Amino acid sequence: MLTQRTWSVRTRLTLIAVAVAVLAGLVLTVAATLSLYSLADVYQARQTGDVVLKTIELTVHGNPPAELREESLVGIQVLDPAGRVVSSTPGLRGAPRMAEFTPPPGSVRSSMETCSIPRFSGRCVVVVAFRIHRPDGDWIIYSAADVVPWYVHPGLFTVIVGTYLLLVVLAGLGVYHTATRVLAPVNAIRDELAEITATDLGRRVPVPPAWDEIRRLALTINATLDRLEAAVEQQRRFASDASHDLRSPLTAMRAQVEEALHYPQDTDWKGKAREMLTSLDRLQAIVSDLLMLARLDSGAPAARGPVDLRDLCEEELGRRRRRVEVVRELEPGVTVAGNRLQLTRLLTNLLDNAERHAASRITVSLAAREGTAVLEVLDDGAGIARDQREVVFHRFARLDASRNRDAGGTGLGLPIAREIAQAHGGTLTLEDSAQGARFVLRLPLNR
Numbered sequence: 173m174l175t176q177r178t179w180s181v182r183t184r185l186t187l188i189a190v191a192v193a194v195l196a197g198l199v200l201t202v203a204a205t206l207s208l209y210s211l212a213d214v215y216q217a218r219q220t221g222d223v224v225l226k227t228i229e230l231t232v233h234g235n236p237p238a239e240l241r242e243e244s245l246v247g248i249q250v251l252d253p254a255g256r257v258v259s260s261t262p263g264l265r266g267a268p269r270m271a272e273f274t275p276p277p278g279s280v281r282s283s284m285e286t287c288s289i290p291r292f293s294g295r296c297v298v299v300v301a302f303r304i305h306r307p308d309g310d311w312i313i314y315s316a317a318d319v320v321p322w323y324v325h326p327g328l329f330t331v332i333v334g335t336y337l338l339l340v341v342l343a344g345l346g347v348y349h350t351a352t353r354v355l356a357p358v359n360a361i362r363d364e365l366a367e368i369t370a371t372d373l374g375r376r377v378p379v380p381p382a383w384d385e386i387r388r389l390a391l392t393i394n395a396t397l398d399r400l401e402a403a404v405e406q407q408r409r410f411a412s413d414a415s416h417d418l419r420s421p422l423t424a425m426r427a428q429v430e431e432a433l434h435y436p437q438d439t440d441w442k443g444k445a446r447e448m449l450t451s452l453d454r455l456q457a458i459v460s461d462l463l464m465l466a467r468l469d470s471g472a473p474a475a476r477g478p479v480d481l482r483d484l485c486e487e488e489l490g491r492r493r494r495r496v497e498v499v500r501e502l503e504p505g506v507t508v509a510g511n512r513l514q515l516t517r518l519l520t521n522l523l524d525n526a527e528r529h530a531a532s533r534i535t536v537s538l539a540a541r542e543g544t545a546v547l548e549v550l551d552d553g554a555g556i557a558r559d560q561r562e563v564v565f566h567r568f569a570r571l572d573a574s575r576n577r578d579a580g581g582t583g584l585g586l587p588i589a590r591e592i593a594q595a596h597g598g599t600l601t602l603e604d605s606a607q608g609a610r611f612v613l614r615l616p617l618n619r
């Protein structure tokens with residue numbers, strides 16, 4: 173059975189329209205019939221008055237003829253003071269007086285509705301009685317006219333009801349067709365969406381031309397699909413880059429093992445083990461960076477606490493001797509709320525990169541500016557071309573110069589560093605400098 177819940181929007185709209193049309197039409201039909209009825213009634217009364225006036229005149233000025241020539245009314249009778257019918261219209265010839273009532277004393281006119289006059293065989297009429305004062309006594313004139321029925325006239329009533337029903341049908345059909353047309357794009361969008369899967373995210377739902385809610389819905393869906401497609405594409409590239417980077421050290425290790433097994437006698441096993449350790453280190457570095465990124469991507473909250481950035485820098489710089497000179501310009505008391513391990517990881521990567529690319533010196537500076545901690549790591553190396561400044565933050569991106577300089581990098585350090593900065597509500601950017609690369613980390617101060 174159909175329940176309210178399973179009715180389509182179109183059915184519901186149509187039913188509402190029909191219900192409204194039925195109610196409104198009913199009110200209009202009743203109002204129209206009532207006003208027509210009262211108009212017809214007033215008209216009928218005036219007509220009767222006009223017709224009877226002639227008979228009244230005849231009666232006032234003398235005795236009226238026995239037969240009254242008046243066909244437009246159902247009937248007229250004139251009664252003398254003794255109550256005898258002295259004249260009547262042809263249809264009432266020989267009939268007894270049609271009514272017993274007379275206008276009450278002092279009044280000249282009164283009326284009554286009746287359906288029981290035998291001569292009219294069941295026809296309902298309004299009988300109006302007039303009192304004429306004459307020297308020989310009061311004469312009475314009865315006139316009978318058809319009662320106006322509530323529906324006024326069968327033909328007229330049929331037209332009114334017919335128009336009413338036609339309007340109801342038109343309202344229903346109109347809303348049904350409009351709803352069908354308006355909802356067609358929604359169905360098209362649904363059909364398209366139902367077919368889109370993770371492998372064909374390039375498809376888009378049709379956008380209707382009219383500027384309405386449905387068009388906005390379609391545009392929003394398409395924008396969402398754009399973002400989904402970009403995200404899926406990024407994941408796909410990431411997975412393929414990761415596999416590629418993991419495969420290289422594995423292939424190297426496999427070749428080493430195969431060669432050693434082939435010539436066991438000629439093999440320097442200790443040397444081989446050391447070579448393989450290098451490959452294992454690289455594998456380990458990649459896997460731990462991947463894990464770190466996965467954890468940052470998942471948005472899992474890390475423990476937070478106040479971290480004094482100067483302490484952190486001193487600690488990190490004091491860990492080991494650097495290949496180049498390190499200049500420190502560190503303001504004291506610059507504290508942020510954050511995860512110490514993650515911030516250390518960020519700083520290590522910036523310092524290691526700088527050390528790797530510096531010619532002779534790294535400058536690390538720290539200051540608090542307008543509620544923000546600003547930490548800069550500057551080196552005096554070749555720097556990074558302006559058009560590569562965003563590229564180095566892409567996952568697995570390594571500029572050609574670095575590949576030659578150091579084969580051990582993963583290309584994940586800067587993306588991880590930026591994710592950490594963003595997880596702390598801050599930013600990590602590459603900015604202009606006279607020489608070398610200048611990385612600037614901005615974090616909100618701990619208050």
Ligand SMILES: Nc1ncnc2c1ncn2[C@@H]1O[C@H](COP(=O)(O)OP(=O)(O)O)[C@@H](O)[C@H]1O
Pocket residue numbers: 521525526529551553554555556564569570571572573574575580581582583584585586587609
């Ligand atoms: N201080 C720097 N000077 C010049 N190039 C840099 C510097 N820091 C990073 N880069 C470039 O950005 C790339 C990405 O850095 P990173 O994500 O840390 O990866 P990795 O250090 O493993 O190569 C590096 O390979 C290098 O080409």
Ligand SMILES: [Mg+2]
Pocket residue numbers: 521524525581585586
């Ligand atoms: Mg690095």
